[in-house]
Amino acid sequence: MSIKDNLLSIKQSLPAHVTLVAVSKTKPVSDLMEAYEAGQRIFGENKIQEMTDKYEQMPKDIEWHMIGHVQTNKVKYMAPFVSLVHGVDSLKLLKEINKQAKKHDRVISCLLQMHIAEEDTKFGLYEAELKELIDSDEFKEMRNIVVTGLMGMATFTDSEYQIEKEFAYLKGIFDRLKEHPEADNFKPQTLSMGMSGDYKIAIDCGSTMIRVGSSIFGSRH
Numbered sequence: 001m002s003i004k005d006n007l008l009s010i011k012q013s014l015p016a017h018v019t020l021v022a023v024s025k026t027k028p029v030s031d032l033m034e035a036y037e038a039g040q041r042i043f044g045e046n047k048i049q050e051m052t053d054k055y056e057q058m059p060k061d062i063e064w065h066m067i068g069h070v071q072t073n074k075v076k077y078m079a080p081f082v083s084l085v086h087g088v089d090s091l092k093l094l095k096e097i098n099k100q101a102k103k104h105d106r107v108i109s110c111l112l113q114m115h116i117a118e119e120d121t122k123f124g125l126y127e128a129e130l131k132e133l134i135d136s137d138e139f140k141e142m143r144n145i146v147v148t149g150l151m152g153m154a155t156f157t158d159s160e161y162q163i164e165k166e167f168a169y170l171k172g173i174f175d176r177l178k179e180h181p182e183a184d185n186f187k188p189q190t191l192s193m194g195m196s197g198d199y200k201i202a203i204d205c206g207s208t209m210i211r212v213g214s215s216i217f218g219s220r221h
Helices: 003-013 028-039 048-057 072-078 091-103 127-135 160-177 198-206
Strands: 019-023 044-046 063-066 084-087 108-114 146-153 186-192 209-212
Touching: 003 019, 003 028, 003 063, 028 048, 044 048, 048 063, 072 084, 072 091, 084 091, 091 108, 091 146, 108 127, 127 160, 160 186, 160 198, 186 198, 186 209, 198 209
Parallel strands: 019 044, 019 209, 044 063, 063 084, 084 108, 108 146, 146 186
Antiparallel strands: none
């Protein structure tokens, strides 16, 4: 099937409240343009340099999502245009995004990445750290970011039971987070969980945003 057929097939199967991020990392602009011409406007990249190069070459009505781990020294390159940063896992990184957004007179949306997998390699905050972050005076003073929700990645496993348990755990944290008073820089509406292999389980567990790459563009070499 073509990229267009893959994309439309997935979109037709999604509930109305679920946003599809087409994960286009390592794919050429020609592939992204095929998805764009089929109506896709949200693309996810995991390397800031690659995302910046594609941003410069492609139509300007695209929303660019940074889905990979972000190094603070690279934030300045994406600050002029990035729509949503998925993997914010520290106050230090949030401060840098706020600082760079201010330089461009922008407010950048961010998701706080939670640690839900059993693997040690995944980045993310624990629930106590999340609470400490959003209750901190430093966070409350930030005017150029808005935390719009949470993101998490399940363990890479064939066990659907394990994946479902981790997604359900993240949904629980998200529900508790929504009880926290909203503020100008804190409006939790998005729960980003689920990728090509597990997005159907994620949606059943309450995901509102999925990150799908290989099911649209084909496997990466």
